[in-house]
Amino acid sequence: MRFKLFMLAIASATVATGVSAQTARYQVTVAHVEPASGYQKLHIAKAAIGSTPIRVWANTAIDPDCSVHEPGATLTLLEPPAHGLATIRDEPYFAAFPPANPRSACNAHKVPGHQAYYTAAAGYVGHDRLVLQGASPDGAVRRITVDVTVRQAPPGR
Incomplete structure (x- = not known):
């Protein structure tokens, strides 16, 4: 559990006078700290043709x-795109762990996992957006906003 320490100065300093001294006093409040939203926010941008x-x-x-860690990771679609289709497939893929990671x-x-795909509606060109949520066994929850710029396909394609 994480806590935040709040200190409020009631008297700011010790002031010495000929007869007495005033001592600084503080009120200390300890409060539990939770992330405001309960999840990590990620934003990525992609382009599609x-x-x-x-x-x-x-x-x-x-x-x-x-081997698969149990419980496993999850991936869900929270907000579908307005101008296309988002799908989540449970299928193996090549992960890209950094060299320092065991x-x-x-x-x-290929390792077992979840993959999210975006397909623009036929003929659509412009901006689209979808929101995913991924969770890992260590309790990390990520809300992933994906902005997609859909470009026109070359003729004959």
């Missing part, structure tokens, strides 16, 4: 030996 599906997010929960050995092969 026409109605070609793009992967916008992926997550996994694996142990250093590359799970980086798992980068060489």
Whole structure:
């Protein structure tokens, strides 16, 4: 549990006079600190060409030996896009753990996980947005806002 310490100065200093001294006093309040929203906010931007599906997010929960960690990670769609389709698939993918992470050995092969894809509506060009929520076994919850710029597909495509 995390706590925040609040200090309120009631008298600001010790003042010495010929007869007496006034001592500074403080009121201390300890209060439990929770994140205001209860989750971490992430914002990412992607670009799509026409109605070609793009992967916008992926997550996994694996142990250093590359086996699935139980309980696993979750990924859900909170707000669908207005001008396209978002899908979440439970399928293996190549993770990209940093070299210092003991799970980086798992980068060489696909690991079980969740992937979110965006596909623009046929003929749509412009901005779209979707919101995902991912949670990991350690209790971290992330709200991921994905802004997608949909560009026109080249002719003949």
